[in-house]
Amino acid sequence: MAFRTARNLAYFSNYIRNYSTNGPLVNVTVNEKSGFATATLQRPSVNSLNLELLTEISHTLQQLEKNKCRGLILTSASNKVFSAGLDLFELHKPNADKIKQMWSTLQEVWIKLYGSSYPTVAVVNGHAPAGGCMLALSCEYRVMLNNFIIGLNEAQIGFSAPMWLIDGMRNTIGSRQAEFALTAGTLFKTEEALKIGLVDEVAQSKEEAIEKAEKFLNKFAKIPPHARSMTKAALRGANIQALVRNKDEEVRSYVDFVTDSQFQDSLGEFIELNLKQKLSK
């Protein structure tokens, strides 16, 4: 049964309504004509990825897969920030159990989005550092608005991106550019990102970006979906399998790393220097 049927649409809307306790952090709409879903991240003010938002993204992706979605556009309700990456306030002086769940859910999001059977586009309508870039990279195509930044700046914050994310970057921009970008933790302006292939197209407005995204998704209208998804799985499968094999071990190292006092001190300094909101708030 295709996701675009009215029955499935109603089921999906009910699911989203029932799932969220404080109103959805991800708003999903489906274009009944095309069958394309648009998932809009709407956690104020910068879509920073805390456990609740990550969990909702993960459940949304699961429902889209189950309902044989024909294509996904991932975007932001903010007109300034696509996603600011992991919620740094939640990582500061953390509850170890919660960050364990947070990292495990982040891995799930990558597995479900990077490995989705349906085609995916990120409409990057705002800044996309670190985890924001990760979400965009897990899609197949990226359309970005002008005057924003995107990149994996983990090295600047004092750590390395995990292997699966490095691989995703390498698959997108090639080994040499990935090495330059990751070792320096570079955040690219839109036009620079276009030049190195980190984004595929630039748009002047969100409407234009959505049109470009739909044009990309429509390219697959005449390709048998199973052939398309088998080919995608062949291309992306090794990345996903390596992460699945290493999932628990990576969660353990991540929790050790984040709870270490040295890391906590440097995260505190990073927050003080870079974020307007102060720790005392």
Ligand SMILES: CCCCC/C=C\C/C=C\CCC/C=C/C(=O)SCCNC(=O)CCNC(=O)[C@H](O)C(C)(C)COP(=O)(O)OP(=O)(O)OC[C@H]1O[C@@H](n2cnc3c(N)ncnc32)[C@H](O)[C@@H]1OP(=O)(O)O
């Ligand atoms: C960091 C620990 C990880 C340890 C990992 C170890 C191993 C694992 C390896 C890899 C992990 C890969 C996955 C991803 C990692 C990450 O995502 S780390 C997060 C990195 N994020 C950033 O560096 C972004 C920081 N923010 C900014 O640069 C800017 O805020 C902006 C997004 C460019 C937007 O700028 P602007 O429009 O000027 O807005 P403000 O700076 O004024 O911010 C508005 C409010 O939002 C709050 N905020 C911003 N970013 C975050 C964030 N990441 N988490 C929580 N909150 C954030 C900011 O404090 C402002 O709040 P108030 O309005 O002042 O209340």
